[in-house]
Amino acid sequence: DAGVTQSPTHLIKTRGQQVTLRCSPKSGHDTVSWYQQALGQGPQFIFQYYEEEERQRGNFPDRFSGHQFPNYSSELNVNALLLGDSALYLCASSPNYLTSYEQYFGPGTRLTVT
Amino acid sequence: LAKTTQPISMDSYEGQEVNITCSHNNIATNDYITWYQQFPSQGPRFIIQGYKTKVTNEVASLFIPADRKSSTLSLPRVSLSDTAVYYCLSWTPSGNTGKLIFGQGTTLQVKP
Numbered sequence: 001d002a003g004v005t006q007s008p009t010h011l012i013k014t015r016g017q018q019v020t021l022r023c024s025p026k027s028g029h030d031t032v033s034w035y036q037q038a039l040g041q042g043p044q045f046i047f048q049y050y051e052e053e054e055r056q057r058g059n060f061p062d063r064f065s066g067h068q069f070p071n072y073s074s075e076l077n078v079n080a081l082l083l084g085d086s087a088l089y090l091c092a093s094s095p096n097y098l099t100s101y102e103q104y105f106g107p108g109t110r111l112t113v114t
Numbered sequence: 115l116a117k118t119t120q121p122i123s124m125d126s127y128e129g130q131e132v133n134i135t136c137s138h139n140n141i142a143t144n145d146y147i148t149w150y151q152q153f154p155s156q157g158p159r160f161i162i163q164g165y166k167t168k169v170t171n172e173v174a175s176l177f178i179p180a181d182r183k184s185s186t187l188s189l190p191r192v193s194l195s196d197t198a199v200y201y202c203l204s205w206t207p208s209g210n211t212g213k214l215i216f217g218q219g220t221t222l223q224v225k226p
Contacts, residue, residue: 004157033214042201042216043158056213090157092214101148101205103214105157 002027004106006091012112013081021076021109025093031100032074034066035090037108043090049074050097078111086113118147118202123221132189134220136202139183145204147178147185152199152219162187163205189222197224 035043045058049068092103119137150158164176175188199219
């Protein structure tokens with residue numbers, strides 16, 4: 001049973017560009033959350049998707065947007081990249097939207113903005 | 115969600131029991147305490163969750179006293195592979211259920 005998968009593993013972009021990160025949740029999970037983790041810090045919640053809708057959002061600007069597909073996979077889009085967007089982006093899935101305390105995290109996508 | 119406070123770092127030796135204490139003075143009545151573990155270059159992994167008293171699983175034990183203002187994660191007989199960052203979080207079963215708020219965590223270094 002595959003766990004949470006993310007692609008790509010690493011990505012290098014230039015300031016001002018746009019990026020799309022992808023996530024496939026663990027089998028049987030229908031809820032996906034995205035987190036940003038800067039070096040030496042804990043993960044910061046970006047948003048959560050359930051039934052193809054954004055259900056919760058953290059303190060991130062509108063440059064960060066997402067999407068969930070009918071097969072529960074998800075994308076994170078970041079527009080107008082800033083140097084400060086360089087971080088590890090983590091996707092997490094959970095089997096039940098209402099009991100999301102146990103989230104299964106993927107290995108992350110390391111984004112470097114130059 | 116309640117803010118949690120935990121030590122930045124801890125050192126231990128193989129075979130010892132490690133106790134990591136987390137402070138959550140303003141925890142709400144409905145909040146649960148949840149712990150995650152993160153190895154370098156990996157996503158966090160759920161360890162254990164509790165509300166009050168003691169919870170034990172195959173990995174760890176969690177002690178939460180009656181006033182619930184603190185909690186202690188206990189790792190029995192640690193090995194080098196337990197070197198990781200451990201996060202203490204509060205979680206509420208209503209409202210923002212999917213929003214896990216991570217602090218800086220406790221970096222545990224296990225030495226041979």
